[in-house]
Amino acid sequence: xxxxxxxxxxxxxxxxxxxxxxxxxxxxxxxxxxxxxxxxxxxxxxxxxxxxxxxxxxxxxxxxxxxxxxxxxxxxxxxxxxxxxxxxxxxxxxxxxxxxxxxxxxxxxxxx
Amino acid sequence: xxxxxxxxxxxxxxxxxxxxxxxxxxxxxxxxxxxxxxxxxxxxxxxxxxxxxxxxxxxxxxxxxxxxxxxxxxxxxxxxxxxxxxxxxxxxxxxxxxxxxxxxxxxxxxxxx
Numbered sequence: 001x002x003x004x005x006x007x008x009x010x011x012x013x014x015x016x017x018x019x020x021x022x023x024x025x026x027x028x029x030x031x032x033x034x035x036x037x038x039x040x041x042x043x044x045x046x047x048x049x050x051x052x053x054x055x056x057x058x059x060x061x062x063x064x065x066x067x068x069x070x071x072x073x074x075x076x077x078x079x080x081x082x083x084x085x086x087x088x089x090x091x092x093x094x095x096x097x098x099x100x101x102x103x104x105x106x107x108x109x110x111x112x
Numbered sequence: 113x114x115x116x117x118x119x120x121x122x123x124x125x126x127x128x129x130x131x132x133x134x135x136x137x138x139x140x141x142x143x144x145x146x147x148x149x150x151x152x153x154x155x156x157x158x159x160x161x162x163x164x165x166x167x168x169x170x171x172x173x174x175x176x177x178x179x180x181x182x183x184x185x186x187x188x189x190x191x192x193x194x195x196x197x198x199x200x201x202x203x204x205x206x207x208x209x210x211x212x213x214x215x216x217x218x219x220x221x222x223x224x225x
Binding site: 004006008032034036041042043044045046049051088090092099100101102103104105 | 116118152153154155157160170171202204212213214215216217218219221
């Protein structure tokens with residue numbers, strides 16, 4: 001079983017739709033949960049991060065972490081064509097010096 | 113402008129040749145990383161460095177080598193020993209090893225034929 005699983009998509013939605021992107025993980029030691037956005041042929045950029053469980057909102061984006069289910073989500077409201085990208089979840093254990101673990105990414109297309 | 117630069121953007125090499133990918137950052141970050149990205153797979157860590165003149169192997173270091181002679185530079189050499197070198201290579205940096213945010217460069221797409 002992979003440490004982090006993510007549906008690769010592609011996921012196509014119409015403009016204005018609510019998008020739900022998800023990752024599951026197996027290592028209960030993960031404490032930091034990140035979402036990176038990667039446009040085609042570019043490097044990833046950090047979109048949001050959450051420490052431990054709970055929700056975090058930033059504009060049209062909401063990140064949720066459910067540690068009891070080992071499940072994290074990223075919601076995008078009022079999706080725009082400019083949101084079309086690959087979304088990577090990433091996780092980090094709490095102890096200093098550990099490596100990030102990235103999911104394979106979900107490719108999202110928002111159609112105008 | 114602060115950031116990470118990688119060069120070149122595209123690189124083509126013949127099998128059996130070593131090739132060096134450049135990574136420079138002006139963010140004054142201590143930690144730097146090299147990742148490999150293949151279709152359908154998450155980023156896999158090749159090497160990382162926490163400080164100048166120190167570096168550690170990541171999950172897939174075989175066939176790669178690095179150096180960290182300057183804080184701002186972390187070049188990656190893909191040697192002929194790397195069995196499947198064609199991939200997208202990403203360099204990243206963070207304030208220190210424990211930081212949750214990594215800043216990525218634009219990547220280098222290496223094709224070996």
